[in-house]
Amino acid sequence: MRRLLHQPLDPVCRKIRLALAEKKLAFETNTVRPWERREEFLALNPASEAPVMIEPDGTIVSNHRVIIDYLDEVYRDPDGGLVLLPGGPVERAEARRIAEWFDVKFAEEVTLNLVDEKITRRFLPRDLGGGPPDTEAVRIGMHNVGYHLDYISFLVERRNWLAGDMLTVADLAAAAHLSSVDYLGNVPWADFPEAKEWYARIKSRPSFRALLADHVAGMPAASHYANLDF
Template sequence: MAILYHHPLCPHSRFVRLAMSEYGLEADLVEEKVWERRAPFLALNPAGATPVLVEASMPSVPGADVIAEYLDETRGLALGDRRLLPESPRERVETRRLTDWFNRKFFDEVSSHLVMEKIYKRFMPTNLGGGAPEMAAIRAGRANIRYHLKYVGYLIRQRKWLAGDRLTYADLAAAAHFSVVDYLGDVPWDEDETARGWYARVKSRPSFRPLLAESVPGTAAAPHYADLDF
């Protein structure tokens, strides 16, 4: 069976877990504490980041975007019109644009700050950057998420799913990033009911269940986190 090196609250890992589940692929999950910079892990991904997918007869596949393209190329066609990266150039551009929006822009502006300050730093030794959270970074993440939430609402008022009329990688990436922030209780859902409705739809999918059951020692999930009717 494949192995996925991940962290429970790494949004990029969650994106790949959702995608693999939608493809019907199973993997053994191995939790990786990237700040330890373990040599065997660095051999799998010299960039030292999760997620990394290891399948039999292939070198390791490192990084959420590389894994997503790899899964599309090796398994996408079999999904027919449920393919997560749709066929036409136009739809592929829009799906990739928005997947990148969340995996990169939302991460840089929101989820990286909140996960780093509120979770990772608690587990990292002081000499590797651990310690008390920086409130300025948390405040920045909480301020920035508001316009991303609005953007989701704006898109969903025009389309059924983020990139068009069907579920794509863009929805899975966005929901993965929102889900870690939601675990921490930092998504102001009241500010956009359309965005909330979209997240409720993604959250109700069977692929989402394992994420909702997950917890991190010492930081309980926000009370509504696993509630499908939040």
């Protein structure tokens, strides 16, 4: 069986869970704590980061970007499964550009300030940055999320999905980041109806179910988190 070593609320790990499920590729998950730098984990990925995917034949693929490309190259036309980067080079570049927008800009401006402050730091030892959330960082993260919901609204006013007519890795990346922030209840959906409509579409896909069942011990999800009619 394929194995994914992940952290449940880490958006780039969630993106891979969505990608595997959309491709209808079976997998089981193991939660890892990369900051412990255990030898067995470093042997799989010297960068000591999740996600790491272990294929049924033993092939190890680490790094979220690398896994996306690997999956689309090896399982390009699975039975009814999603092509993550469809179309020609220009369409593929647009899907990649928007996925990077979320995996870099949204990550720095929102995820780092909300998910890392409120969740990741609870699990870290103090010498690695553990502790209570920095309220100024949380304030900045809450402020920034609106800019990104505006950008999603701008895109879906012009397109069916974020990168064009088809669902792509851009939608999975954006939804993965938003889903982690939404777990905390920090997405002001009511103010961004177009973005909310897009998220409702992707949230109702079968690939999303496992994400909606996640829970962090001692930190329950926001009440609407798993609700498809939010």
